[in-house]
Amino acid sequence: MPELPEVEVVRRGLSRWVAGRTIAQAEVLHARAIRRHVPGAAEFAGRLAGRTLVSAERRGKYLWMPLGDPESASGAGSGSSEALLAHLGMSGQLLVVEPGSPVEKHLRVRLSFDDDGPELRFVDQRTFGHLLVAPLAPLGRPVPEPIVHIAADPLEEAFDDEVFAVRLSVRQTEIKRALLDQSLISGVGNIYADEALWRARLHGRTPTRALSRRKTGELLAAVREVMGEALGQGGTSFDSLYVNVNGESGYFDRSLNVYGRQGEPCARCGGPVLREAFMNRSSYSCPRCQPLVGS
DNA sequence: ACGGGCCCCTGTTGGC
DNA sequence: TGCCAACAGGGGCCCG
Structure with a gap:
């Protein structure tokens, strides 16, 4: 879902249904979905397992969820230095679904949580979207390093x-x-x-x-x-x-x-x-x- | 610095 | 009915 309003709708859903939860396992079902995560699929999965998705943030058409550790989840924000970053491209969807529900035809990445609650699934027909784990740049508002060159969006206070x-x-x-x-x-x-x-x-x-x-x-x-x-x-x-x-x-x-x-x-x-x-x-x-x- | 063209993909639609 | 070109909300890259 390409443009800002649609991405913001997704962000709100992530904030409500996913933020604060701890990842049990990440599965990459299509390598193209994590093509911009340079170390590859195994490293991507390994980096996410056991981490907590602290909150859901957005700038323009990009979404990200800062990563924390379970024990420090209550003190969120203090130590987060990297985030799960997503761009939906032309056809990407982030869906919150019950663990046993049927696999979508274009399911690319699946995250399960340690509370056995709903999964987060990245479904993307055209595979122009992508996910990656990236460091948060420390200056000003913490923004993932790969998107520091993107301007603020017109709904941000930072937009001048x-x-x-x-x-x-x-x-x-x-x-x-x-x-x-x-x-x-x-x-x-x-x-x-x-x-x-x-x-x-x-x-x-x-x-x-x-x-x-x-x-x-x-x-x-x-x-x-x-x-x-x-x-x-x-x-x-x-x-x-x-x-x-x-x-x-x-x-x-x-x-x-x-x-x-x-x-x-x-x-x-x-x-x-x-x-x-x-x-x-x-x-x-x-x-x-x-x-x-x-x- | 800027515009044009092409690429990356899968699926749907409309004209013939 | 079938076939095929055009088109779809994204961005990146190379070239002149």
């Missing part, structure tokens, strides 16, 4: 609107590319980029240098607004691939204004929504509400 605006103004690129650049702002993907641009009445090909500070502020407000609304509805899912840890879909897809709505009337002006190829994907917009200006 002014810094974002300045970085945009010196970039030679277009606004949709910039929204998708996780080193500038994290958590925004193809759906919420299109939805936020529509709300802000901005064409995705607007040069970032052409954006006023005010317009950038409006765009950030639109990003936060659409993500907040999506979160309130459990995220966006067109099919069963995008579900929370209990396998349930969100229903924000009903509230999308342009994404996936080629040819349908724009909710604001009634003109047809346009689909265009962009970055080997699709962009949806209303040409009337989102004219290209400033190029």
Whole structure:
């Protein structure tokens, strides 16, 4: 489940159902799922066995659970120096399921716990997602070392609107590319980029240098607004691939204004929504509400 | 520094 | 009915 609201839905589920529990065993069923854990599957499993998953954290589209030891679990945070890090890619799911339940077709990694309660399963059809154990970088908010280059996401306090605006103004690129650049702002993907641009009445090909500070502020407000609304509805899912840890879909897809709505009337002006190829994907917009200006 | 193109995968959909 | 191309919410890497 790719974008920030869907990942946040998963984080909340992990926080509720998994945090504080101690891993009995980790099983890797598909090597590609841990390809970024350089020491390999056996080391990954060995490093997790007996560790406690202290909490569930998120930045952008990445999730992580700091690792502790059972005896110090009550004093969580004091000694955690590494974490289980996850990215769901295009089709990854983290599911909390009863130990005996049927094995999913695309089950890649399974964690069982010493309380014999529900397992945590990483299921991923397309295998673009991955898990790894990584050190937490000590500076500021503890963030796994592999993602220190990712920018804060717009729902974090650490996100600085002014810094974002300045970085945009010196970039030679277009606004949709910039929204998708996780080193500038994290958590925004193809759906919420299109939805936020529509709300802000901005064409995705607007040069970032052409954006006023005010317009950038409006765009950030639109990003936060659409993500907040999506979160309130459990995220966006067109099919069963995008579900929370209990396998349930969100229903924000009903509230999308342009994404996936080629040819349908724009909710604001009634003109047809346009689909265009962009970055080997699709962009949806209303040409009337989102004219290209400033190029 | 930036954009384009390709890759990594599996599955579904729509046109012929 | 079958076949095949296009497409899907992710990112990384190489090249010019």
